[in-house]
Amino acid sequence: MTEKAEATDEQPIDYEAVRRRFPWVGCGPSEEHDFSKTYRDVLADARVSREIIEAIETIRRSA
Structure with missing residues (x-):
């Protein structure tokens, strides 16, 4: 598997x-x-x- 990866690294990219x-x-x-x-x-x-919204809900809970 490593050999295949190394082989593809050496080949130029065909854009x-x-x-x-x-x-x-x-x-x-x-x-x-x-x-x-x-x-x-x-x-x-x-x-x-x-x-x-969290602040409003906190105020409602404390009231």
Whole structure:
């Protein structure tokens, strides 16, 4: 098994074969997508909302 792994490490990558098999590879931008930033923003907002809800529930329980 190690011999096979070593043999593949020595072979150059055929990028054209990769593109034929997976045509979407390399089509997108390499920088961060807007969706990544939006996702992080949504998670941050959800965390804040969850903290607010927990505070409200704590106040209700103590009343």
